[in-house]
Amino acid sequence: GESVGLHLPTLSVQEGDNSIINCAYSNSASDYFIWYKQESGKGPQFIIDIRSNMDKRQGQRVTVLLNKTVKHLSLQIAATQPGDSAVYFCAESSQGGSEKLVFGKGTKLTVNP
Amino acid sequence: EPEVTQTPSHQVTQMGQEVILRCVPISNHLYFYWYRQILGQKVEFLVSFYNNEISEKSEIFDDQFSVERPDGSNFTLKIRSTKLEDSAMYFCASSEGRTDSPLHFGNGTRLTVT
Numbered sequence: 001g002e003s004v005g006l007h008l009p010t011l012s013v014q015e016g017d018n019s020i021i022n023c024a025y026s027n028s029a030s031d032y033f034i035w036y037k038q039e040s041g042k043g044p045q046f047i048i049d050i051r052s053n054m055d056k057r058q059g060q061r062v063t064v065l066l067n068k069t070v071k072h073l074s075l076q077i078a079a080t081q082p083g084d085s086a087v088y089f090c091a092e093s094s095q096g097g098s099e100k101l102v103f104g105k106g107t108k109l110t111v112n113p
Numbered sequence: 114e115p116e117v118t119q120t121p122s123h124q125v126t127q128m129g130q131e132v133i134l135r136c137v138p139i140s141n142h143l144y145f146y147w148y149r150q151i152l153g154q155k156v157e158f159l160v161s162f163y164n165n166e167i168s169e170k171s172e173i174f175d176d177q178f179s180v181e182r183p184d185g186s187n188f189t190l191k192i193r194s195t196k197l198e199d200s201a202m203y204f205c206a207s208s209e210g211r212t213d214s215p216l217h218f219g220n221g222t223r224l225t226v227t
Contacts (some may be wrong), residue, residue: 034215043117043204043218044156089156099144099211100169103156 012110019080021107023073023090030092034101035064035075037086044089047075077109085111115139117219119205125225126195134190134222136205145188146206146216147180149173156204162188163211195226 013019025033031052036044050057050064050073057064063076073090087108091101118137126132138145147159160170162180177193188207192199202223206216 032212036218041220043206043220044216046215046217049215091156095169099146099161100158100171101148101156101216102158103148105155 009105010108010110012112013080015080015082015111015113017080019075019077019084019109019111021075021077021088021090021109023075023104025071025073025090025092025102025104027092027094027102028071029094030071032093032095033064033066033073034091035062035073036089036091036103037084038089038106039086047088080109080111082111082113085109117205117207117217119203119219119222121222122220123223123225125227128197128226129194132192132195132224134192134203134205134224136188136190136219137186138188138205138207139217140186142207142209142217144168144208144211144214145180145182146208147190148204148206148218149201150204150221151201159190159203192224195224197226200224200226 034049035047037047038044048059048062048064050066055066061078065074087106089103089106091103093101120135145162148156150156158171160174160180161168179191181189202221204218204221206218208214208216
């Protein structure tokens with residue numbers, strides 16, 4: 001069935017280090033993937049998205065990698081800053097767009113100064 | 114930067130009462146959504162809305178739930194007879210289109226049913 005899950009519930013890094021947050025999905029029909037950041041008391045904030053016809057996409061300090069063979073998605077954050085501390089969710093859709101996103105449980109990233 | 118706004122930020126209600134959660138989506142967006150997040154759990158899809166009708170809904174969105182766009186700016190979620198298990202954060206979201214358009218979320222309404 002459709003499910004999106006995360007390998008690690010928490011990740012702690014030092015300021016300036018690179019962070020990698022992983023996500024596994026099980027629906028082979030998934031064709032659109034999004035990473036969201038959620039700070040305490042706020043709604044999910046869009047970070048970056050990727051379609052299944054791509055395997056890598058870069059944004060400002062962030063890179064998303066998609067491995068469809070093993071149904072794995074990762075978010076890389078370069079030079080992690082204290083402001084990056086938040087819960088990160090991956091989400092997927094098998095309907096070609098944002099409708100009916102399936103979210104993972106989240107990884108809490110803590111950046112230590 | 115335009116944002117999705119939700120009111121109230123926190124709603125406390127007694128079991129069996131009706132609640133209406135309100136949202137103002139981003140003005141040029143055409144697709145509207147409600148998601149919920151029970152404490153410590155995943156964000157779950159409830160319903161999507163386009164062109165003044167529901168386009169998709171989940172099994173959570175049963176007959177006690179309804180959505181409405183009463184005017185050109187508001188988008189509401191009504192829960193007719195709240196249950197204890199309806200306690201959650203309810204997020205409204207909107208997007209410009211259906212494809213290549215990420216969802217923009219509001220900061221949520223925390224609903225507490227006592």
